[in-house]
Amino acid sequence: MLLAIWHYRHFILTSIRNDLRTRFARSKLGATWMILQPLAMCAIYAVVLGRVLGTKLPDTTNKYAYVIYLLAGLLGWTLFSEMITRCLTIFVDNASLLKKMVFPRICLPLIVSGSSLLNSLFLLLATLGIFIAIGSYPNWMWLWLPVLTAVTVLFGLALGLILGVLNVFVRDVAQVMGVLLQLWFWVTPIVYAINILPGNFALVLRLNPMYAICSSYQQVLVWGHPPHFKTLGVIVALSLVLLAIGMGLFRRASPDMVDVL
Amino acid sequence: MSAAVLKIAGLGKAFREYRMEWQRMAGWFGGKTKAASETWVLRDVSFQVFAGESVGIIGQNGAGKSTLLKLVTGTLRPTEGSIAVAGRIGAILELGMGFNPDLTGRQNARYTAGLMGMSPEEIDAVMPGVEEFAEIGEYFDEPLRTYSSGMQVRVAFSVVTALRPEILIIDEALSVGDAYFSHKSMARIREFRKQGTTLLFVSHDPGAIQSLCDRAILLERGKLLMDGNPSEVMDYYNALISEKENKTVEVRHLDSGKAQTSSGNRAAVVETIGLFNAAGEPVEFVNVGEPVELRVRTRVNAAVPRMVFGYMIKDRLGQPIFGTNTHHTRQAMENLREGQVVEYRIAFPMNLGPGSYSVSTAISSTETHLIDNYEWRDLALLFTVANQSRDFFVGSAWVPPVIEIQCDR
Numbered sequence: 001m002l003l004a005i006w007h008y009r010h011f012i013l014t015s016i017r018n019d020l021r022t023r024f025a026r027s028k029l030g031a032t033w034m035i036l037q038p039l040a041m042c043a044i045y046a047v048v049l050g051r052v053l054g055t056k057l058p059d060t061t062n063k064y065a066y067v068i069y070l071l072a073g074l075l076g077w078t079l080f081s082e083m084i085t086r087c088l089t090i091f092v093d094n095a096s097l098l099k100k101m102v103f104p105r106i107c108l109p110l111i112v113s114g115s116s117l118l119n120s121l122f123l124l125l126a127t128l129g130i131f132i133a134i135g136s137y138p139n140w141m142w143l144w145l146p147v148l149t150a151v152t153v154l155f156g157l158a159l160g161l162i163l164g165v166l167n168v169f170v171r172d173v174a175q176v177m178g179v180l181l182q183l184w185f186w187v188t189p190i191v192y193a194i195n196i197l198p199g200n201f202a203l204v205l206r207l208n209p210m211y212a213i214c215s216s217y218q219q220v221l222v223w224g225h226p227p228h229f230k231t232l233g234v235i236v237a238l239s240l241v242l243l244a245i246g247m248g249l250f251r252r253a254s255p256d257m258v259d260v261l
Numbered sequence: 262m263s264a265a266v267l268k269i270a271g272l273g274k275a276f277r278e279y280r281m282e283w284q285r286m287a288g289w290f291g292g293k294t295k296a297a298s299e300t301w302v303l304r305d306v307s308f309q310v311f312a313g314e315s316v317g318i319i320g321q322n323g324a325g326k327s328t329l330l331k332l333v334t335g336t337l338r339p340t341e342g343s344i345a346v347a348g349r350i351g352a353i354l355e356l357g358m359g360f361n362p363d364l365t366g367r368q369n370a371r372y373t374a375g376l377m378g379m380s381p382e383e384i385d386a387v388m389p390g391v392e393e394f395a396e397i398g399e400y401f402d403e404p405l406r407t408y409s410s411g412m413q414v415r416v417a418f419s420v421v422t423a424l425r426p427e428i429l430i431i432d433e434a435l436s437v438g439d440a441y442f443s444h445k446s447m448a449r450i451r452e453f454r455k456q457g458t459t460l461l462f463v464s465h466d467p468g469a470i471q472s473l474c475d476r477a478i479l480l481e482r483g484k485l486l487m488d489g490n491p492s493e494v495m496d497y498y499n500a501l502i503s504e505k506e507n508k509t510v511e512v513r514h515l516d517s518g519k520a521q522t523s524s525g526n527r528a529a530v531v532e533t534i535g536l537f538n539a540a541g542e543p544v545e546f547v548n549v550g551e552p553v554e555l556r557v558r559t560r561v562n563a564a565v566p567r568m569v570f571g572y573m574i575k576d577r578l579g580q581p582i583f584g585t586n587t588h589h590t591r592q593a594m595e596n597l598r599e600g601q602v603v604e605y606r607i608a609f610p611m612n613l614g615p616g617s618y619s620v621s622t623a624i625s626s627t628e629t630h631l632i633d634n635y636e637w638r639d640l641a642l643l644f645t646v647a648n649q650s651r652d653f654f655v656g657s658a659w660v661p662p663v664i665e666i667q668c669d670r
Contacts, residue, residue, distance in 0.1 A: 011375035018372060022363040097359030102335040102350075103376045169282045252289030255338035258331075259276055 004104035012107055016114040034119045035126045038078045042070050045191045064134040065222065071127050072221035073190035073214040079120040079149065080156045080210060081181055086112045087160025088177055091168045095261040105254060109164070113157050120149060131221070144220045144227060151232060152213050155239040161246035165253045169260060188214055209235050264347070266428060266459050267310040267333065271342035274303040274328055302328045303483045306342070312427075315460035317474035317491055319498050324480040326463045330354060330432050333461065348427025348459075351377070353417055362406035366397065366416050369405055373420045387423040394449075395419040396442075411442070418446050425453050430461045447473065471495060471578045492579025493522070496621075496639040500524035525636035528565050529597070529624045532558045534642045536620075547611045548649045549659050555607040555642075559624060561597045565635065568594045570605050571623040576657050577616060584621075588628040612659040615648045 046067050090108050167173040188210040194202050212235050216227035278298045279285045303325040318326050331337040334352040360369045370391050374384045395415040477494035479487040487494050500522045537554045538544045571586025587593050620642040626633035
């Protein structure tokens with residue numbers, strides 16, 4: 001399978017470029033929407049929760065601390081949720097291609113990963129630009145960002161692949177996940193800090209893998225600490241297990257896939 | 262003939278429905294589950310194709326033709342049996358190739374070439390050829406959603422055939438294109454054949470099958486019904502469509518080695534058929550342009566309200582040359598009794614080119630043999646046209662020319 005991927009590397013790169021191109025093709029602002037959407041979301045939360053509810057973060061001095069906190073969490077979440085939503089429908093959306101052409105199907109999740117990664121890079125640059133504008137200057141901790149991004153993509157890919165395969169056979173998966181992702185967003189401390197929750201509630205929350213990822217982003221970007229290695233290690237291990245399951249599922253389901261598309 | 266490039270043995274494909282999808286999933290991991298329903302679209306199909314052969318696949322809708330091609334191409338996996346393919350496959354399955362409507366023809370062509378596993382260098386090398394062959398001008402750099410279906414076929418065909426594949430698989434796609442392009446693509450396919458490409462071709466167009474294929478396979482309800490010479494298989498297929506009610510189809514082998522197919526409920530049959538010259542003598546060899554008469558004696562076995570006699574002259578490939586019937590000439594007979602004999606004398610000049618021809622006959626109640634087919638008979642008569650008295654010419658028609666030449670001195 002690795003050999004096939006290597007043989008198709010150019011195709012994967014071209015597809016990522018095409019993906020970007022199609023986004024530009026139809027709407028005037030094109031790919032900038034990929035950045036504007038999460039930023040607009042951030043602006044809404046900052047106004048509603050920051051001003052109206054007066055959410056304050058502990059141990060911070062910068063008056064924009066909440067905005068930074070929000071952006072840090074959203075950076076991780078946006079990448080993750082994009083990976084999941086696109087992997088979910090990846091085989092269904094490419095039905096006509098899968099029915100008519102023979103190519104290594106594993107290319108598809110890789111194309112999604114690549115193009116999500118690219119979008120995330122744009123968002124990251126925009127975010128860092130905002131950070132500098134509001135007085136949070138670059139520091140060495142920012143070097144952790146590529147690592148965090150890689151972990152997020154890995155986790156998103158692993159979970160997304162499983163869901164994507166299942167969705168071919170049971171289309172309800174996509175609908176359920178739409179709702180679940182909303183819920184997941186709110187049980188992940190992105191717009192609020194975990195310490196505002198009652199004790200045992202917070203304890204349960206710590207089992208949420210996205211908590212580990214988003215809090216690592218926040219550690220690095222808000223407080224300038226390195227992420228928790230141990231939790232991150234657990235996430236990587238979890239992702240690898242999920243990826244192994246996903247690949248197994250994908251391989252077994254592959255012959256049946258086109259039959260039901 | 263060299264080695265087999267395609268070996269298909271006991272091939273079967275079933276689409277399974279489960280009451281619960283998790284039962285299907287359990288099946289992936291060795292769980293024993295029974296499908297709620299199983300539809301076999303193809304079963305027990307075995308045949309081999311040798312290098313350079315060109316095989317037409319015919320059959321009615323739902324006979325499993327497209328499924329067979331998809332299995333050979335690899336987009337579908339067989340449920341049972343095996344397929345062994347030697348060589349690179351180029352396939353055009355249905356329309357569109359999964360093109361992206363927002364990308365231009367050029368980008369889509371590159372994308373598809375990439376999907377076929379070409380490297381960027383190879384793609385760069387073939388792109389000018391693709392653009393030239395597709396001949397869609399400036400449209401090549403316009404988004405695909407502005408294309409007509411014919412233009413999409415042009416791009417698809419140009420990309421898939423940019424490099425000569427060892428096995429070319431075409432599923433009816435060409436019938437969508439305009440006449441000009443289909444001639445052009447046929448020429449390219451013929452060129453590939455000369456260079457040794459094996460062709461697998463699905464079409465409803467008997468002409469295309471007969472002119473392009475040297476072998477035909479007839480599928481019916483997922484089974485391989487006949488495998489042989491295209492004109493014989495085509496005749497059998499024609500008889501089959503007229504036999505919806507499962508009446509008998511007979512194949513009789515003539516002394517010449519050709520197979521004669523006949524079908525119908527025999528309410529009226531051809532008793533004798535013969536070709537006669539101006540002197541009234543029966544002939545088998547006819548000179549180009551000679552006036553002849555086709556005499557057909559038919560007998561009514563059961564009273565019929567209306568009877569139409571039709572005949573068709575076919576060339577040696579089985580392609581229709583000329584055909585008509587008494588419905589079109591407004592000479593249909595009505596209210597015939599049992600035992601009545603009707604004789605047709607059809608006079609015409611033999612304006613055909615040299616070669617061997619056959620006559621098929623049909624007796625029915627209307628202009629088509631699909632309704633009330635009394636009798637359909639292929640290869641009812643064979644004759645040969647020879648050029649004994651005219652200037653040399655080629656082709657299957659005799660169109661006498663008057664050539665006037667003007668030349669400046």
